[in-house]
Amino acid sequence: MNPEELFYLLALQKVESVGDITAKKLLAYFGSAKEIFQSKPSKLESIEGVGSILIRNLKDQSIFKKAEKELDFIQSNAIEVLFYQDEKYPERLKHCIDAPVVLFASGNFNFKNRKIISIVGTRQATPYGAESCRKLISDLTPLNPIIVSGFAYGVDIIAHQAAMEHNLQTIGVVAHGLNQIYPKAHKKYVSSMQENGGFMTDFWSSSNPDRENFIRRNRIVAGISEATIVIESAEKGGSLITANMANDYNRDVFAFPGRATDKYSQGCNNLIKWQKAQLLTSAADLVYMLNWDLETPKASVQKRLFVELDSEEQTVYNYLQAKEKELMDVIALECNFPIHKISSLLLNMELKGVVRPLPGKLFEII
Template sequence: MSEENIYHLLALLRIEGVGDIMAKKLLTHFGTAENVLNAKQQQLAVIDGVGSVLLKNFKDKSVFEKAKQELDFIQRNNVEVLSFQDRNYPDRLKHCIDSPVLLFSSGNINLKNRRIISIVGTRQITSYGTEFCKKLIEDLVPLDPIIVSGFAYGVDIVAHQLAMDHGLQTIGVVAHGLNQIYPKPHKKYVAKMEQNGGFMTEFWSNSNPDKENFVRRNRIVAGISEATIVIESADKGGSLITANMANDYNRDVFAVPGRTTDKFSQGCNNLIKTQKANVLTTAADLIYILNWDIGKETAPIQKQLFVTLEDDEQKVYDYLLKTGKEQMDIIALHCDFPIYRISGLLLNMELKGVIRPLPGKMFEAI
């Protein structure tokens, strides 16, 4: 996108009363931001939602100076700018009615043809949540997903760190401009994140991390992803807002169940109880529900010579060798494992290249 187009879009968005939805209406009608800004009052008046107050605001010429100041910041700091009209704008986010007209990003973000999941949760993550997140991301590594979160304390930063540790691309969606880092102690992670991933925001450089910005930030986290995963949450919190937004966008939502007495499992348990989230016990649950086919869409997993199987895995493998192929529920029944256990075993065996999934929750030995 040219600097001229960015300049005019910035000016349009600085007009009081022009939010994302109104801006999209105007851009759809007039084609470009420059055309909108040059339109006559009677031309603007025919657009649904444009009243006398907004027409008056279009006469405010100070928006051009504000746009110039922001464009200077963008140029000085090599900020990438994407418009919702751009081909490279995130596909899933583009289909959200209230998605940002402009996205600002830093780092090396590549969303093209990639699996993208958001991981959110409490800022007071427990050892249970940390261990679950660790195992989940370890098991997802062969599928090379992008891990999105909000760069906050707790679940967010744990998810970012684990993604970086395993060489996965990770994106921090922040609730402020790219001229600052919040929270400040997380500044130490910035360079590494920008090497393989980076940061994304809709907020201008003069925007601070105000409370209301976090809710707006959450819709990007929910909208950009194929699925949102809630690791831990109390009965109220920002991660539940993100989960509800994901539901509104018709995205899959997953929640990690916990004991009813655990404070930071109450939100997840309620999402599951009210059928607003799928139960997530292992990475296999996610892979199955999202229909991620390891064999077709990732680098082939070669069967190793002299593969070492754990005792439980060997039991399942021997059963499948005898039966040829079978449904997961039947495998669990005959091998005497609970479903949550068998799903994890099957995923591990699939990653070792000794079994493969088939349609209808079927598996067969290779």
């Protein structure tokens, strides 16, 4: 985007009573932010929902000073600006009615043809929650997903760390401008995240991490991904707000269950109970329910010989080794497993790179 258009786009963001929805409406009508400001009042009045107050607000000269200051910050700090009509703007987010007109980004992003999941949870993660998060991301590594979270304490930072440990792209969606880091204790993770992923926000450099900003931030976390996963949550919390937003955007929501007596499992259990989230216990569950295609891993046959299979997986492997390929229903019958069990076993074995699906619900040894 050229600097002049960006300047007017920034100015549009500071016009009182113009939010993301109204801004998109105006941009669709006029074609550019500059044209909005240069248009005659009579033309503006012809647009449904645009009245005299909004027209007067467009003439407020103070917004141009603010836009100039923010433009200087963007250019001085090499901030990448993603306009909602740009190819680089996250595709799924484009389809959310209240998605930001612009996103400010810092790092190294590549959203094209990538699986994206958002992971959220309590800031007081328990050992169970931390282990569930790490194992999920570790098991998903062969699929190379992008892991999105909010860079907060607890589940958020655990998810980012686990992604970095497995060389996965990870994005922290923050509730403030990119001129600061919150919480400050997480500053040590910044450079590592920016090497493969980074940070994203729709807040200006003048914005601080105020309480209300986190709720607004959550719509990006919910809208940017294919699915939102809640690891742990108390009965009330920001993670549940994100889950509800994801449901509103018609995204898949998953939650890890916990004991009824555990404080930080109550929120997840309630999401499952009220059918606002699907129960999740493993990466295989997620792959199955999202209908993700698994590509054959580029590992050598020798490498696959050392893959560890549990006794049930070994039973299925031995059967397929004798049959070469077989229908899922027949495998279940011959190996004496219920169909839901055989689905889970085969998905786990796909993730381990020992079997692959064929058209018509057939499976074969790799």
